[in-house]
Amino acid sequence: xxxxxxxxxxxxxxxxxxxxxxxxxxxxxxxxxxxxxxxxxxxxxxxxxxxxxxxxxxxxxxxxxxxxxxxxxxxxxxxxxxxxxxxxxxxxxxxxxxxxxxxxxxxxxxxxxxxxxxxxxxxxxxxxxxxxxxxxxxxxxxxxxxxxxxxxxxxxxxxxxxxxxxxxxxxxxxxxxxxxxxxxxxxxxxxxxxxxxxxxxxxxxxxxxxxxxxxxxxxxx
Ligand code: SF4
Ligand code: SF4
Numbered sequence: 170x171x172x173x174x175x176x177x178x179x180x181x182x183x184x185x186x187x188x189x190x191x192x193x194x195x196x197x198x199x200x201x202x203x204x205x206x207x208x209x210x211x212x213x214x215x216x217x218x219x220x221x222x223x224x225x226x227x228x229x230x231x232x233x234x235x236x237x238x239x240x241x242x243x244x245x246x247x248x249x250x251x252x253x254x255x256x257x258x259x260x261x262x263x264x265x266x267x268x269x270x271x272x273x274x275x276x277x278x279x280x281x282x283x284x285x286x287x288x289x290x291x292x293x294x295x296x297x298x299x300x301x302x303x304x305x306x307x308x309x310x311x312x313x314x315x316x317x318x319x320x321x322x323x324x325x326x327x328x329x330x331x332x333x334x335x336x337x338x339x340x341x342x343x344x345x346x347x348x349x350x351x352x353x354x355x356x357x358x359x360x361x362x363x364x365x366x367x368x369x370x371x372x373x374x375x376x377x378x379x380x381x382x383x384x385x386x387x388x389x390x
Pocket of ligand 2: 254276277278279280281282303307308309310311312313314315
């Protein structure tokens with residue numbers, strides 16, 4: 170009987186807490202609102218469209234605990250959050266920055282990058298990748314490839330929603346899967362993009378790549 174009383178008392182505490190919280194939320198107009206910054210009423214019938222999910226935060230100003238209702242809500246993704254590498258092409262001219270120099274493949278600790286260098290019809294090497302592969306299952310998201318790339322061509326992306334139901338072919342990303350525009354990179358990494366280091370690097374690598382292409386085409390001519 171002693172044990173029974175303890176259980177009832179415990180439930181009573183929980184019930185009291187529930188009622189007090191509920192009443193307080195009604196009083197404050199929060200009962201039907203999402204926590205974590207979402208000011209809108211809970212929509213029970215329709216979730217937000219892809220890419221328009223509400224970003225929720227829990228900081229010193231947020232009251233109480235809440236559950237992030239993923240995928241309808243998301244926690245913010247910070248600029249330096251990194252998942253898989255991507256290859257950047259320039260919006261202005263569509264130029265793929267990668268010269269297929271192979272440095273990223275050499276420094277990659279688990280050796281999950283490999284590429285095919287482009288060749289001219291005469292068989293001379295052209296500083297462009299004909300294809301470029303990254304095995305997403307092997308990549309350990311270390312970012313070394315991006316650190317070492319001398320052409321500012323490979324960058325770490327923040328997209329973490331990469332799961333699918335297949336474990337082999339679709340997990341090896343090819344050139345077309347990896348290419349992203351410089352506008353996309355600027356939007357996802359605004360601080361890095363406008364920082365003096367990357368601004369200077371962009372100007373430098375554009376000239377360097379141009380010289381290499383000119384040289385390749387000159388050899389070809
Ligand atoms: S991504 Fe950079 S390091 Fe890798 S092959 Fe291309 S230019 Fe070289
Ligand atoms: S992030 Fe690291 S493991 Fe992944 S491809 Fe780049 S160097 Fe390799």
